[in-house]
Amino acid sequence: MRFVVVGGDAAGMSAASRAKRKDPDIDITVLEQSHDVSYSACGMPYNIADPEREIEDLVVRPAHVFQKKIGLDLRLGYRVERLDRNAQNVQGTTSQGESFSLDYEKLLFANGASPVVPEISGIDAPGVKVLKSLGHGREIKEYLKTFKINKAVILGMGYIALEMAEALRARDIEVQMIKPRQRFLPWLNEQLASVVWQELLEKQVGLFPGHEVKAIEKSDSGYEILCKDNKFQADFVLVAVGVEPNSQIAAEAGLDLGPCRSISVDKGMRTSDADIFAAGDCADAYHVVSGHKTWLPLALRANRAGWAVADNVTGSEVLLPGIAGTAVFKVFELEVAKTGLNMEEAAEVGFQPQSVVIESRSRAHAHPGSTSIQVHMIGDQKTGRLLGVQMVGREGVAHRINAPAVALHKQMTVEEFGQTDLAYAPPFSPVWDPLLTTANQLLKKL
Amino acid sequence: MRFVVVGGDAAGMSAASRAKRKDPDIDITVLEQSHDVSYSACGMPYNIADPEREIEDLVVRPAHVFQKKIGLDLRLGYRVERLDRNAQNVQGTTSQGESFSLDYEKLLFANGASPVVPEISGIDAPGVKVLKSLGHGREIKEYLKTFKINKAVILGMGYIALEMAEALRARDIEVQMIKPRQRFLPWLNEQLASVVWQELLEKQVGLFPGHEVKAIEKSDSGYEILCKDNKFQADFVLVAVGVEPNSQIAAEAGLDLGPCRSISVDKGMRTSDADIFAAGDCADAYHVVSGHKTWLPLALRANRAGWAVADNVTGSEVLLPGIAGTAVFKVFELEVAKTGLNMEEAAEVGFQPQSVVIESRSRAHAHPGSTSIQVHMIGDQKTGRLLGVQMVGREGVAHRINAPAVALHKQMTVEEFGQTDLAYAPPFSPVWDPLLTTANQLLKKL
Numbered sequence: 001m002r003f004v005v006v007g008g009d010a011a012g013m014s015a016a017s018r019a020k021r022k023d024p025d026i027d028i029t030v031l032e033q034s035h036d037v038s039y040s041a042c043g044m045p046y047n048i049a050d051p052e053r054e055i056e057d058l059v060v061r062p063a064h065v066f067q068k069k070i071g072l073d074l075r076l077g078y079r080v081e082r083l084d085r086n087a088q089n090v091q092g093t094t095s096q097g098e099s100f101s102l103d104y105e106k107l108l109f110a111n112g113a114s115p116v117v118p119e120i121s122g123i124d125a126p127g128v129k130v131l132k133s134l135g136h137g138r139e140i141k142e143y144l145k146t147f148k149i150n151k152a153v154i155l156g157m158g159y160i161a162l163e164m165a166e167a168l169r170a171r172d173i174e175v176q177m178i179k180p181r182q183r184f185l186p187w188l189n190e191q192l193a194s195v196v197w198q199e200l201l202e203k204q205v206g207l208f209p210g211h212e213v214k215a216i217e218k219s220d221s222g223y224e225i226l227c228k229d230n231k232f233q234a235d236f237v238l239v240a241v242g243v244e245p246n247s248q249i250a251a252e253a254g255l256d257l258g259p260c261r262s263i264s265v266d267k268g269m270r271t272s273d274a275d276i277f278a279a280g281d282c283a284d285a286y287h288v289v290s291g292h293k294t295w296l297p298l299a300l301r302a303n304r305a306g307w308a309v310a311d312n313v314t315g316s317e318v319l320l321p322g323i324a325g326t327a328v329f330k331v332f333e334l335e336v337a338k339t340g341l342n343m344e345e346a347a348e349v350g351f352q353p354q355s356v357v358i359e360s361r362s363r364a365h366a367h368p369g370s371t372s373i374q375v376h377m378i379g380d381q382k383t384g385r386l387l388g389v390q391m392v393g394r395e396g397v398a399h400r401i402n403a404p405a406v407a408l409h410k411q412m413t414v415e416e417f418g419q420t421d422l423a424y425a426p427p428f429s430p431v432w433d434p435l436l437t438t439a440n441q442l443l444k445k446l
Numbered sequence: 447m448r449f450v451v452v453g454g455d456a457a458g459m460s461a462a463s464r465a466k467r468k469d470p471d472i473d474i475t476v477l478e479q480s481h482d483v484s485y486s487a488c489g490m491p492y493n494i495a496d497p498e499r500e501i502e503d504l505v506v507r508p509a510h511v512f513q514k515k516i517g518l519d520l521r522l523g524y525r526v527e528r529l530d531r532n533a534q535n536v537q538g539t540t541s542q543g544e545s546f547s548l549d550y551e552k553l554l555f556a557n558g559a560s561p562v563v564p565e566i567s568g569i570d571a572p573g574v575k576v577l578k579s580l581g582h583g584r585e586i587k588e589y590l591k592t593f594k595i596n597k598a599v600i601l602g603m604g605y606i607a608l609e610m611a612e613a614l615r616a617r618d619i620e621v622q623m624i625k626p627r628q629r630f631l632p633w634l635n636e637q638l639a640s641v642v643w644q645e646l647l648e649k650q651v652g653l654f655p656g657h658e659v660k661a662i663e664k665s666d667s668g669y670e671i672l673c674k675d676n677k678f679q680a681d682f683v684l685v686a687v688g689v690e691p692n693s694q695i696a697a698e699a700g701l702d703l704g705p706c707r708s709i710s711v712d713k714g715m716r717t718s719d720a721d722i723f724a725a726g727d728c729a730d731a732y733h734v735v736s737g738h739k740t741w742l743p744l745a746l747r748a749n750r751a752g753w754a755v756a757d758n759v760t761g762s763e764v765l766l767p768g769i770a771g772t773a774v775f776k777v778f779e780l781e782v783a784k785t786g787l788n789m790e791e792a793a794e795v796g797f798q799p800q801s802v803v804i805e806s807r808s809r810a811h812a813h814p815g816s817t818s819i820q821v822h823m824i825g826d827q828k829t830g831r832l833l834g835v836q837m838v839g840r841e842g843v844a845h846r847i848n849a850p851a852v853a854l855h856k857q858m859t860v861e862e863f864g865q866t867d868l869a870y871a872p873p874f875s876p877v878w879d880p881l882l883t884t885a886n887q888l889l890k891k892l
Contacts, residue, residue, distance in 0.1 A: 010877075040810055040811050040812060040872065040877075042810065042870070042871060042872050042877075043810055043811070043812055043813060043872045046813060046814070046872055046873070047812070050814075057812045058811075058812055060811050288867070298870070299870055299877045300867065300868070300870045300877055300878065300879075300882075301867065303877055303878065304865070320865060321862075321865050322867075323867045324866070324867035325867070326867045326868060326869045327869065327871075328869035328870070328871045328874060329871050330871060330873045330874070335874075337869055339867070339869070364486055364488065364489055365486050365489070365504075365506050366486060366489055366493070366503045366504055367489060367492060368492070368496075396844075396845055398842075398845075398869055398871065398873075398874035398875070399842055399844075399845035399846045399848075399849075399869070399874065399875075400845045400848065401869050402845075402846065402848065402849035402866075402868045402869055402879070402881075403845075403848035403849050403851065403852045404852075405849065405866060405867055405868055405869070406849045406850075406852040406853050406856075406858070406863070406866050406868075407852050407856075409858075409862065409865075409866050409867070410852075410853075410856040410858060410862075412852070412855075412856060416767075416855065416856075417852070419750070419766060419767050419855075420770070420848075420851060420852050420855050421734070421746065421747065421768075421769045421770035421771070421772045421785070421851055421855070422746065422772060422848045422851055422852075423772045423773065423774035423783055423785070423844055423845070423847050423848055423851070424488070424744070424745055424746045424774070425488060425773075425774045425775050425776060425844065426486065426488050426489045426492055427492070427776045427844075428774060428776070428781070428844035428845065429844070429845075431456075431486075431488075431745045431746055431749055432746065432749065433746075433848070435848075436746075
């Protein structure tokens with residue numbers, strides 16, 4: 001059987017490697033438009049933060065391992081541009097400018113997402129960068145090495161933007177962040193968002209929400225970022241305003257699309273064409289709380305979806321239950337985590353959401369080093385179900401979110417969750433874990 | 447209604463305060479044999495570690511708050527010695543040596559557990575201490591302040607013993623630990639236990655399992671601890687060989703007993719006498735994995751049981767599902783956590799347990815500061831159910847255990863748990879959380 005994989009990052013390489021391991025007789029070709037495969041994309045901000053580290057540290061397995069040891073036909077610099085479903089064939093161009101054409105029996109789209117680049121005059125200047133692929137990371141690292149950068153402007157305030165703000169501050173670069181909409185971290189409860197805001201101010205990050213960038217102009221010392229009623233100076237600009245799924249080829253070939261124009265797949269990662277799979281950042285997924293489709297480009301579900309494709313291509317039917325929308329990021333000293341739905345999302349899909357915000361502590365009464373943890377918890381008035389949790393704090397947030405994430409997978413009620421036996425010892429938690437205290441308070445409102 | 451509570455610590459004060467808050471008309475008397483109520487017992491080792499801190503820091507609410515603000519009739523120095531169920535009456539002696547007698551309509555045993563003191567000659571010497579109540583903590587702290595202590599011997603190697611080893615080492619006291627049985631941390635997987643063993647050796651704690659103490663004798667410089675084939679010198683001895691439930695009065699009055707002679711209660715915390723409740727360290731509980739009774743004297747379930755008693759005494763029926771056996775402790779730089787059953791327990795209650803031990807990392811590939819995490823996971827061959835998890839590592843263990851704890855409450859299978867959407871960001875976890883990697887490996891054996 002001839003299995004062709006479009007894209008050689010998390011989902012694509014997971015699928016190809018596992019399929020080859022499960023059935024060595026399958027003929028597997030991976031077409032990757034760049035020259036990088038299998039690297040930790042999420043690690044890039046932390047790598048960029050440290051001038052001593054090489055960007056290549058992030059490579060988990062070099063290409064030759066996949067070719068020699070795993071036995072994949074891995075073609076680097078192969079950009080797929082067209083899909084012919086009737087002929088079961090993909091076509092494209094190599095980095096040397098040569099056309100290629102390849103037949104498949106089973107096809108996987110694992111070609112990820114691309115950074116959104118707003119149409120702004122000057123956004124293509126050499127000192128204006130995006131960050132999604134290892135190639136982007138390499139470019140940024142090289143730029144910071146070559147030029148003496150004192151001031152950076154970041155367009156966007158999502159988690160990549162925030163991680164990069166921390167990375168640039170670690171290199172002693174002044175950072176100002178700009179975004180068009182007024183509300184900071186709009187998916188996060190406002191009280192929790194204000195904790196993150198405060199942390200950024202304390203770390204001397206300038207925050208300018210409500211400013212739409214009109215143009216980026218070359219100036220004597222670098223760039224001038226022009227807004228309607230304000231302007232900013234920088235010698236480096238990072239555009240981090242979001243990503244969008246690479247679904248154009250799939251869409252042009254008539255495959256169904258899901259939320260945010262991601263490629264729509266069933267629980268077995270099959271698209272509307274049974275011979276074509278999609279996995280990772282280009283594909284959608286089921287949300288275990290709403291039961292609806294959602295698009296969340298995150299690493300774990302990309303890897304997992306890649307594995308599921310491998311299983312399904314090699315004949316053992318695997319269905320993924322979906323995602324709980326769990327995510328965590330670090331902003332300087334803070335950990336910010338979420339799982340499930342927020343208030344707006346919960347209302348949108350028909351729940352009657354109620355919520356509380358509780359401030360608790362990361363350690364026991366009187367235990368040294370205890371810091372504040374804020375928990376926002378959402379439950380459904382009709383069914384009592386737990387719908388989502390958000391947390392912000394200086395410690396004990398990142399892993400704590402996994403408890404409600406598991407609860408969401410099993411449709412636990414807030415009452416049931418409040419009765420769970422969570423770990424307690426003074427260095428790690430109050431007797432009543434902040435999550436339990438919050439569940440107890442929320443229960444009173446349901 | 448007349449509600450009498452025997453014992454003024456976690457379970458007792460939780461029950462009394464909540465009952466009064468829910469129904470101010472109830473006449474509530476709390477009889478506490480010591481003069482301390484509402485303190486963080488688990489915080490004592492950390493407090494003892496620091497000569498600058500007062501033991502009274504651990505008091506969460508002083509007695510007068512319960513008396514004046516909450517309106518409880520709180521009697522300190524009241525030791526209950528006898529229960530007459532026919533007359534619905536308890537009798538005892540005060541610390542001034544006066545007899546008292548008190549009628550009840552509803553009674554709660556919340557008189558906790560006592561340290562086991564082996565019958566060894568010399569164990570009553572002034573430099574030999576136990577640690578359970580705040581009074582014990584005060585005594586130890588005073589002793590360490592008054593005398594220049596250079597060498598300590600700890601009898602026992604359970605988690606209190608280990609926490610106290612850390613506390614004494616923090617005060618620059620040499621520590622040697624002795625226990626009769628050969629196996630170190632017998633409830634913990636051996637590979638994980640050896641990580642803890644190594645940590646203790648690195649912190650210069652002497653470990654002597656397989657030595658039964660025959661006598662403690664006064665010597666010139668302090669004490670000589672005599673074993674059959676070895677002897678140890680110390681100027682301070684801590685006896686931390688376990689605790690036993692204070693169930694004697696209940697047993698003498700004919701109430702049913704459960705595991706380890708704890709007072710047997712149903713899910714509403716009622717004993718075999720419907721007017722008598724028991725909660726906290728003196729009572730048993732249901733285990734959510736086995737469905738059987740168990741006895742685990744831990745703080746969270748004591749507080750929770752106290753609340754449930756308050757609800758049931760004031761007329762709103764509350765049933766507790768039970769405990770998952772979740773526990774965590776810190777030993778120097780290590781976090782040790784468990785939830786659910788271990789292999790022996792699982793086999794005993796009729797499961798067909800299979801398990802794996804996996805070594806993973808606390809942070810992502812190439813992320814600085816990543817350390818080893820070892821995970822031991824147990825599943826049932828027959829049903830595929832997750833039965834228990836144990837973890838040891840330098841970070842990210844304490845809160846990580848809560849995810850499988852929640853899974854156990856919902857009888858999740860290992861396969862389902864392996865599909866949960868756990869949080870990932872490079873500073874906190876590999877893409878595949880160590881728990882997911884372990885679940886994936888265990889699944890292959892089930």
